Every structure is written in C-alpha cells, then in structure tokens.
Amino acid sequence: MARPKAPFLYGREPLVGSLVPSLTGLAFHERARAKREFGSDVPVVLLTGEHGTGRSALLDTLARGYRGRLPLAHVRAVVPGSPVATGLAEEVPEGSVPPQHAASPAEILERLVCALTPTYGTFRTLMPALFAVSGWHLGQTDERDEVCRRHARMLMVSGLARGTEREVARDWATQVETSLSEAAARNGDPDDPDGTQPVTAAVLRQLGARIPLDPARAWFRKRHTTPDGTIAEEDPLWLLSRRFHRGGDYLHAAEQALTAAFLEELAHSHGLVRRLNREPWPLILLDEAHTPAGSRFLELLLEQRALGQRKYDDRTVVVATRLGDLPREDAPHAVRRELVDLLPPGGVRRPGHAATLWKRTGHEPSEGLLVLPLTPLTRDDILSMLDRASSRLLHPHLASALHALTGGHPSASTVLADAAVETAKQNRSVVPRDLLDLRVEGGRAVTEVLLRDLLPDRRQRDRLVKLCLARDSKAAEALARDLGLVGPEQLPATAAAQYLVERKWQELPVADGPLVTSGLLRTLLVHEARRTLPPGDEPHSWRSVHAFLHLHHVQRAETEEADALRHNLAAGNPQQVVAMLADEFDAEEAEQSVEHWLLCLKRCAGAPVPPTDEAWRDQRVEIADGEHAARYARLDPSGRSINRLLHALWYLSEPYADAALDPDADRMCKAVGEELGFLARRHPTWYAALGQAARDWPTAARKRQELPVPASANSVEAG
Incomplete structure (x- = not known):
C-alpha cells in the first residue's frame, strides 16, 4: 500500500x-x-x-x-x-x-518503554524500576487508578497481560490491593513518611510473579554502595523507590539511575546483529x-x-x-x-x-x-503557498503584503494563505487590505481561528481582545473596571499580561508600554475587537471603549494629550483631532513644543482604524489626496494641510501599505514630505524641526521604520 x-x-x-x-x-x-x-x-x-x-x-x-x-x-x-x-x-x-x-521524566521513560518494546523486547532492567517508583498513596483512589493505567500499558506491550487497558488496569489494581491486605495494618516506617512503601512492596510482588526481577536488582545494586565501598545488601529496587519519593537530591539521583538504565539497556538491545544489518x-x-x-x-x-x-x-x-x-x-x-x-x-x-x-x-x-x-518564513515560501490559486484573482503583491502583516509567522501565514486560496476558488479576488477580513473553509473569521490557536485560554483571550485597545497597563486596568471584567484575579489586565509572559509572547509585563508587545498578536487582537465589539454607540462598543480611553488620558495629565488624540481618532473623530492639532499649530504663543506636536501626530498615525459603518468610511487615501477639500473649507490652509498629513500618515501605518509595492503608499510618502515642508514655511518658530521631519519622515515611512522625533520629546513619550 x-x-x-x-x-x-x-x-x-x-x-x-x-x-x-x-x-x-x-x-x-x-x-x-x-x-x-x-x-x-x-x-x-x-x-x-x-x-x-x-x-x-x-x-x-x-x-x-x-x-x-x-x-x-x-x-x-x-x-x-x-x-x-x-x-x-x-x-x-x-x-x-x-x-x-x-x-514527569519517569512517565516519559514509561512512554518510551511502551513505544520501543515491540522492537527490542521487554526492558527487564528498566521496567521493574519504573514499577517500583510509580506506586500510590494508600487510600488515594484516583491516584491508584491513574498509576494502574500506566502499569497496564507496560504490562500489555510486554505481553504480560491481555485485554483492554481499562480491564488490565482494573485487574492489576485488584491484585495489588489484595496483596496489600497483610501490610495495611502495619505501623508507619520513619523511612517511609508518605506511606508508599507498602504499595511498592505489593507492586513488586505482583510483578515478580510475572517476570524475574533479579536482572533489575543486579543492575541497580551496582549503583548503590555503602560508605566503606561495599555493595549495599538492601533490595536496590526498594532503595530506588525510597529515594524517588523523598524528592530533592534523592529524586535527581533516582532519575539519573532510571535514565542510565534506559540508555544502557537500549544500547545492549541494539546488538551486534542489528549493527551489522545497519538497522x-x-x-x-x-x-x-x-x-x-x-x-x-x-x-x-x-x-x-x-x-x-x-x-x-x-x-x-x-x-x-x-x-x-x-x-x-x-x-x-x-x-x-x-x-x-x-x-x-x-x-x-x-x-x-x-x-x-x-x-x-x-x-x-x-x-x-x-x-x-x-x-520565520520567507516571502518566497508564502508565494509558494499562494501558487495553489489562480494568480488572476490574487493581487500581484499579495505575498509581500501577507509577509509584512505576519512577519513570516508560519501559523498566521498558513491560515491567511489558505483563506486567500479558498476565496480565490470561489472566484473572488483578494487584495492586501482584505487579508484580515478573509474567512477559512467553514466560514470562520481568520482572526478568530488564529487567536484560538495562539491564545488557547478563552477567558484571557476574550480579555485581551478588549484590553489590547488600551495604551498601557494603567489604562488597561481602568478599562477593565469600566467593562466590568471579572475573575478570580483582582487585576484582570495584570493577569492577562502575565498570561502572555507564560505563553512566551513577551519577556515581562511592560508597566508603561503596550499591554501586548508582539506586533502580529496586537494586530490580530485589534482586528478581532473591531469585528466583534458591539456596533455604533452601544455600551462597550468600539466607539464607547475609545471614548472612555480618550477621557482617561485627558484626566491623567497634560502629557497624555498624544494618547487622548489617538483614541479620539480611533473612535472615528478625525475632525476633532485635526482641529486640536491645528489650534496648537496656529497658537501665537505655543503652550507645547514642536517636538510634542510631532509626537502627537506620530502617535495619532498609529491609531487603529474604526469599523466601517454609517458614521465612518475609510477614505484616508482620498482625503490625503485632497479629494474632499470642500468638507474642510472652514479650515485655513495650515489646517487643511494638517488634515491631509494626518490621513496620509494614518494610512501608512497599515502593515500592507508598502511604498515599494503599493502606488497609494508611495504617493502618501511623497505627500508626507510635501505637507511637512509646507507647514515648516508657515510657522515662525518651528521651521527647523518641521523641515527636518519633512526630510526624515518620508524616508522612515518608505523603510517602514519608526518616525523619528527629536530627543527632547523622549520624556513626553515615556509618559
């Protein structure tokens, strides 16, 4: 076959x-x-x-x-x-x-014995030792049943018992319990504080009735010597069990002996004939x-x-x-x-x-x-994934956009590529901006599928979908209280951050930084929030969450203005954001520095895009191109320039907006330099800083790098 x-x-x-x-x-x-x-x-x-x-x-x-x-x-x-x-x-x-x-390591060895016994035969040194160290505490029924299932697997694979695993485990438990009856009334042994030795004795008696235990005793006896160098006379399997259950250094020594027995017995089983046959x-x-x-x-x-x-x-x-x-x-x-x-x-x-x-x-x-x-996977790997679909229905630069979105993350790349191929099979085209809105076979959203795999704990996943919208841990805790998130932990946001640490998504929780530091994970969580939060202005909707976070940063301190504006933009209020930026720009005596103004602009550019509905439609490219100038006639030339600049930067923050591949993104990069240059010429004191930004920011946007802000703004950004 x-x-x-x-x-x-x-x-x-x-x-x-x-x-x-x-x-x-x-x-x-x-x-x-x-x-x-x-x-x-x-x-x-x-x-x-x-x-x-x-x-x-x-x-x-x-x-x-x-x-x-x-x-x-x-x-x-x-x-x-x-x-x-x-x-x-x-x-x-x-x-x-x-x-x-x-x-446990002992259980791993049991699994190895069960897997390799059909090839090499019964492990007559190691298997009795594994039985000796895996007893249970008297009266602990659940523990006994679990251990007996493990024993049953080794007995069955060695040909020492027949039947189903449940039947063999039940019969084995009965035999050991019967053998225990004589020892049940014995007094406690100071060398047996946890009460496992009577069970070990009964287990070894029953196993000894099926296979000889002398080979195992002889091998382990050689590893135990008395202080004067002579070989200990005590049953070495008993000594091994006692060490195993005492823990600490004793446990480590017992596990070393078990591992050595496994390797040596396996090597001897892979004998001369097998070596000559190059098995x-x-x-x-x-x-x-x-x-x-x-x-x-x-x-x-x-x-x-x-x-x-x-x-x-x-x-x-x-x-x-x-x-x-x-x-x-x-x-x-x-x-x-x-x-x-x-x-x-x-x-x-x-x-x-x-x-x-x-x-x-x-x-x-x-x-x-x-x-x-x-x-991570390369762009060519992702292109190979997409080759299963008709190239006519896939955007020419879809592989590059997918790679930029996922960073080559294998699971995310595979799920998104499969969803794109499935969509193309339905005779529908796929463009970069639609990647996170695709659905897998069966109709489930790609973000839902990926997040279930990457964050298996449903409670923490649901928390993070909402809390990822917050700027930092303090804002996340305030949002958790507002949303009424409950659980056994007193601080839900801290628990969610600790979960990310346990899942190896980040090193340590960041007190003054984003709750989720992984760019891919944050992108998936934000999109899932956009997809699943209630619509409109309902309680706990996308808009109400960002409105709450906007107010939270306004109330925290004046230095939180950048984050307040960012959440106002995410709530779908670009006119208010532009008005505040324009007011600061036009103020005769500026209360804030040009560095602070650039920081606000930069922070706003990274705002998550609101869900599309009757209140907001994605027209960032058109607004940046000046196609809707009539809407902003009340603004002066500087205000209209700030409006175009903000929307151009906002669009360039998308992972698929690559100036080398996307004509819109290439045009937006040029527009950023032109608008900043225009603003530099219109401001009496900010000319030098804005002129420097006009030179640096288009280059940074093309290379998808952090937009540079003068060092004097670092204290504001850290807050």
Missing part, C-alpha cells in the same frame, strides 16, 4: 531533508537509506520557536514520515495537573499522529521540552551522554521542541545553528556536511545540544 504523501514544510526542508536523515540513516519519507554522518556521539536536536512556528507540526510530520521504518517514540511533555496530564481529551488535527502525554537506531520525538518534565528529561539525558567512561554505544536520535528561546545561561555550551546552516551554499547536500554542524569537545552536558530556532 502506498504511503501517504508528506505535507510540504515551507522553510523547514533543510531539517527534514538533510539533518534528520544524516542522524537516522534513512531518507525522509522515502524508502531509501542515507549516510549517517555522526559517529558514536550524536547531538540532541532542540527546535525553538514561539507559538505558531510549527514546532508540534514538524514533529508530527517526522512521526508520519518515519513511522514503521524505524523504532519511533512520539511523546509530549505536559505540566503536571493540567487537563492534558489528567487525561482529558485533546483536539487532534485530522490525519496527524497524536503524541503520548507524560507529566536504524530509535527516533525519539519530544514535544514541549520547556515544561518541567521535558526540561528535566533532557537534562538527565544530556548528563548521561556527557559521562566520559560509557561502556556502551548510544546513537539514539532525539528531536525535541521548546517554546521560546533557550537562554544561554541554561545551556552555555550548546551549539546554536540556523536552518540555513543545514545545507551548504547553493543548497546542494554533500556527504559529511551535517557532521560539521556539531562536535562535542568536552564533558559539559549542554555540549550535547544542537539548538535550531524555527525562523
């Missing part, structure tokens, strides 16, 4: 087409061998990236491409106590291979390695691989993913590479190239790590 065709991985081909084949010795998704370019020491590959960069999708693709061709284990590390860790169902994309979840080593795919379970497992694995006197060959391939960057202080000796480094110049793969990417030089654990950030 033909294998399913692998999905095209835009921008990720060097990883699946070069690095992983050089590690596994098998070409990706082809029944062909590849040259293994690493010797007896192989790196752990760690893929890093923010939400939506395709970390999990990449592992899922590798799992589908290599499943059935080599020993494979696909595990997702989860946070203990989370809905996933406690067994609640999770939505799995259609056609994907769901990873097995684990909430591939296992491929372990570990998702979410930033969680406590995932990071601890990698730490243990790297510690074992860094030992200088290993008696076994370990070539197991491990590809893991991490949310966010890996701080250098956490892995100071890790080798860091870019995806483009995986292929030589010209993109032609040459034998031996992969081995030059990483080489261990000492015995530091982090030296065994090869870190690869999943970089």
